[in-house]
Amino acid sequence: MGKINCTTVAFRGTPEQEKELREKLQETKKMQGGLMPSLQAAQEIYGYLPVEVQKIVAEELHLSLEEVFGVSTFYAQFSLNPKGETAISVCLGTACYVKGSGDIMARIERELGLTEGTTSADGKYSLSATRCIGCCGLAPVLTVNGEVYGRLVPDDVPKILAKYKNEGGSL
Amino acid sequence: MKTIAALQQIYENMQETLAVRQGNAGKRQILICGGTGCTSNHSDDIAATFDRLLTEEKLQDKAEIVRTGCFGLCAVGPIVIIYPEGTFYSCVKKEDVAELVEQHIKKGEIVTRLVHKETDPSVTTLAQSNFYKKQTKVALRNCGVINPERIDEYIGREGYKALIKVLTEMTPAEVIDVITKSGLRGRGGAGFPTGRKWSFAAAQPGAIKYVCCNADEGDPGAFMDRSVLEGDPHAVLEAMAIAGYAIGSHNGFIYCRAEYPIAVKRIQVAVKQAKEYGLLGQNILGTGFDFDIEVRLGAGAFVCGEETALMTSIEGHRGEPRPRPPFPAIKGLFGKPTILNNVETYANVAQIILKGADWFASMGTEKSKGTKVFALGGKITNTGLVEIPMGTTLRTVIEDIGEGVPNGKKFKAAQTGGPSGGCIPAEHFDIPIDYDNLISIGSMMGSGGMIVMDEENCMVDIAKFFLEFTVDESCGKCTPCRVGVRRLLEYVTKISEGTATMQDLEDMEELCYYIKDNALCGLGQTAPNPVLSTLRYFRKEYEAHILEKRCPAGVCKKLITFSIDQDKCIGCGLCSKGCPVKAISRTDYIATGHKLASFQVDGTACVKCGACKDTCRIKAIVKK
Numbered sequence: 019m020g021k022i023n024c025t026t027v028a029f030r031g032t033p034e035q036e037k038e039l040r041e042k043l044q045e046t047k048k049m050q051g052g053l054m055p056s057l058q059a060a061q062e063i064y065g066y067l068p069v070e071v072q073k074i075v076a077e078e079l080h081l082s083l084e085e086v087f088g089v090s091t092f093y094a095q096f097s098l099n100p101k102g103e104t105a106i107s108v109c110l111g112t113a114c115y116v117k118g119s120g121d122i123m124a125r126i127e128r129e130l131g132l133t134e135g136t137t138s139a140d141g142k143y144s145l146s147a148t149r150c151i152g153c154c155g156l157a158p159v160l161t162v163n164g165e166v167y168g169r170l171v172p173d174d175v176p177k178i179l180a181k182y183k184n185e186g187g188s189l
Numbered sequence: 190m191k192t193i194a195a196l197q198q199i200y201e202n203m204q205e206t207l208a209v210r211q212g213n214a215g216k217r218q219i220l221i222c223g224g225t226g227c228t229s230n231h232s233d234d235i236a237a238t239f240d241r242l243l244t245e246e247k248l249q250d251k252a253e254i255v256r257t258g259c260f261g262l263c264a265v266g267p268i269v270i271i272y273p274e275g276t277f278y279s280c281v282k283k284e285d286v287a288e289l290v291e292q293h294i295k296k297g298e299i300v301t302r303l304v305h306k307e308t309d310p311s312v313t314t315l316a317q318s319n320f321y322k323k324q325t326k327v328a329l330r331n332c333g334v335i336n337p338e339r340i341d342e343y344i345g346r347e348g349y350k351a352l353i354k355v356l357t358e359m360t361p362a363e364v365i366d367v368i369t370k371s372g373l374r375g376r377g378g379a380g381f382p383t384g385r386k387w388s389f390a391a392a393q394p395g396a397i398k399y400v401c402c403n404a405d406e407g408d409p410g411a412f413m414d415r416s417v418l419e420g421d422p423h424a425v426l427e428a429m430a431i432a433g434y435a436i437g438s439h440n441g442f443i444y445c446r447a448e449y450p451i452a453v454k455r456i457q458v459a460v461k462q463a464k465e466y467g468l469l470g471q472n473i474l475g476t477g478f479d480f481d482i483e484v485r486l487g488a489g490a491f492v493c494g495e496e497t498a499l500m501t502s503i504e505g506h507r508g509e510p511r512p513r514p515p516f517p518a519i520k521g522l523f524g525k526p527t528i529l530n531n532v533e534t535y536a537n538v539a540q541i542i543l544k545g546a547d548w549f550a551s552m553g554t555e556k557s558k559g560t561k562v563f564a565l566g567g568k569i570t571n572t573g574l575v576e577i578p579m580g581t582t583l584r585t586v587i588e589d590i591g592e593g594v595p596n597g598k599k600f601k602a603a604q605t606g607g608p609s610g611g612c613i614p615a616e617h618f619d620i621p622i623d624y625d626n627l628i629s630i631g632s633m634m635g636s637g638g639m640i641v642m643d644e645e646n647c648m649v650d651i652a653k654f655f656l657e658f659t660v661d662e663s664c665g666k667c668t669p670c671r672v673g674v675r676r677l678l679e680y681v682t683k684i685s686e687g688t689a690t691m692q693d694l695e696d697m698e699e700l701c702y703y704i705k706d707n708a709l710c711g712l713g714q715t716a717p718n719p720v721l722s723t724l725r726y727f728r729k730e731y732e733a734h735i736l737e738k739r740c741p742a743g744v745c746k747k748l749i750t751f752s753i754d755q756d757k758c759i760g761c762g763l764c765s766k767g768c769p770v771k772a773i774s775r776t777d778y779i780a781t782g783h784k785l786a787s788f789q790v791d792g793t794a795c796v797k798c799g800a801c802k803d804t805c806r807i808k809a810i811v812k813k
Contacts, residue, residue, distance in 0.1 A: 051485075054485070092664070112566070112654070114410070124798065128769055153229045154410055155264045155566075157567075168230070
């Protein structure tokens with residue numbers, strides 16, 4: 019289940035977000051086994067699950083923070099770190115791996131100076147590995163903010179990154 | 190809520206539309222794949238362009254657009270099929286749409302340029318293609334045929350007829366009897382007889398029982414269940430309701446992988462439509478039977494594919510497995526009797542009820558009945574989704590359906606069963622694929638991932654890849670898995686770096702058997718399989734890493750070096766320009782007959798990315 023990286027980025031939640039979350043939790047807390055749907059709703063609202071948000075969930079669901087933290091750190095989809103503005107995810111599923119997605123990951127790491135599972139200090143880029151998004155016909159694939167790029171070779175990486183560098187404005 | 194008579198009417202109304210997709214004359218239908226593979230390849234843009242052009246040219250009564258699930262041949266997406274001709278267009282771009290409208294829709298002429306290229310050029314339909322013709326579609330019968338977001342199309346394909354039959358003509362015991370006699374075994378990996386599982390839960394007393402569907406397809410590189418959910422979600426709902434009736438349950442849960450947004454959406458749409466039609470909910474079709482289904486999303490934990498872990502996860506906890514017994518059929522979700530089957534297993538159920546146990550049992554081998562869906566991927570020409578009768582040989586799948594390994598490379602092994610399975614080498618090419626045969630050769634059926642590897646894949650590296658995955662995904666509850674698999678990874682890493690001894694190899698093998706015997710759940714017990722099966726068939730490769738410090742496939746980075754053949758090098762400098770770490774520099778040496786000085790690689794700076802080898806036009810870069 020990997021290591022736990024707690025973020026050092028300051029929490030910037032708004033009262034509106036908190037109101038939305040508390041409203042949503044009124045529904046999910048009635049569900050049998052509602053903690054996972056609650057955390058999924060919270061991550062949808064905030065983009066990640068900082069401890070401040072987990073406290074709200076614990077409070078509303080009448081659970082200990084320890085139990086909430088246990089669940090939020092168990093599952094790969096729950097992130098305790100904010101994602102970068104440009105969130106890059108490289109598929110390391112078997113079909114992509116045998117077609118060289120490891121080299122794609124290495125190239126991105128080098129181009130961005132980031133390692134897998136981290137966010138750049140300025141919050142612009144984050145890089146993660148995913149295990150199969152199900153379009154193995156396009157292997158190897160990566161996604162940038164949900165957009166899928168397939169049939170890649172390492173040399174495609176700079177072109178893709180350049181696209182987001184320009185669109186995102188500054189770096 | 191609809192009555193049974195109203196459903197019959199919908200069925201009849203749909204026949205004309207569906208007949209066009211069988212080749213009958215009628216208004217043209219443009220089927221566009223809306224599965225994950227083609228959607229990632231912008232099939233939405235193609236559909237939007239068709240829609241715009243049909244509107245602009247006022248052709249709406251000449252042709253209509255149907256968004257379907259996966260056609261199976263993901264390698265050549267996005268796929269468009271135009272009926273009644275059934276013309277199979279592959280790799281379609283949105284720029285091609287105008288031509289298709291102009292020529293095919295308006296004039297009825299096939300656009301030869303875009304037709305999928307087959308070895309026999311007269312073949313223009315998917316059904317006659319090499320990829321398709323040796324397949325038998327049972328679980329995938331509606332995928333790529335119907336619009337999954339229209340319940341009427343499912344009903345038109347005899348959908349919910351099995352549920353009506355069960356509720357009006359059969360007792361729960363008769364339902365279980367048919368499923369048992371059909372010989373259907375769980376398609377999620379373990380292959381437990383479905384009918385028996387249902388009978389255990391049915392025998393339990395109590396008013397509260399659960400029917401669960403495992404849609405948390407965790408094997409990386411497998412996408413069978415996703416395609417069924419995306420292409421035919423009602424088949425799963427219908428089967429779950431039938432299972433609920435059979436065991437006396439009124440509540441179902443579908444636990445779906447969150448990484449599959451299209452599947453999640455389609456299944457939610459399907460649940461909503463089924464409720465509106467009174468096919469789920471209270472008093473289904475007025476028969477007095479209640480059954481409801483809730484969709485829950487996973488959150489990315491491989492271990493949640495294990496049945497007890499999945500239930501713990503639905504309960505809202507860390508998805509850790511529980512010791513069995515008690516088995517879920519006795520004490521499962523929320524402590525109540527529960528059955529759990531995977532998506533593909535459910536996708537067979539309605540067909541078995543309608544066509545009978547004997548029909549299903551007539552397909553397959555003695556102990557493995559029916560068909561199996563495989564997600565064919567890796568180094569294979571036709572990547573995609575394949576459904577074959579059990580007992581088909583690996584050769585048929587790889588050579589005929591998959592059309593072999595591309596780029597003239599040699600087949601090395603097919604990996605089945607994902608991180609719990611093993612590799613099948615070329616020597617077993619003619620073994621009929623079924624549950625028991627695969628286990629006898631050290632692999633397993635698994636949920637149906639089949640990844641093809643060629644001579645450029647290193648088996649030590651593959652074993653290492655799977656161990657990294659299992660170490661990452663181990664839930665940590667039991668020591669053999671949490672610590673043991675990590676130790677295994679350390680051994681394999683040492684081997685891949687050329688620092689291991691033969692003693693390490695021996696110790697590693699012993700540890701494999703220890704983990705198999707002692708881990709708590711199926712995932713831990715099978716975690717050593719990738720090591721054991723590669724050792725069984727490719728021991729020489731392991732030995733080459735240890736004794737000769739050499740990676741025969743040229744993959745393990747610590748054991749390879751790049752150099753430049755100074756006499757071949759023409760000094761063009763392309764490699765040097767492309768080197769990401771500037772490890773290539775010019776020498777003073779000019780080879781005979783050349784004008785420019787050769788280049789050389791600085792071995793200490795080289796990161797072994799291989800970029801130079803790819804750019805060199807005269808193949809002067811040597812990888813050893």
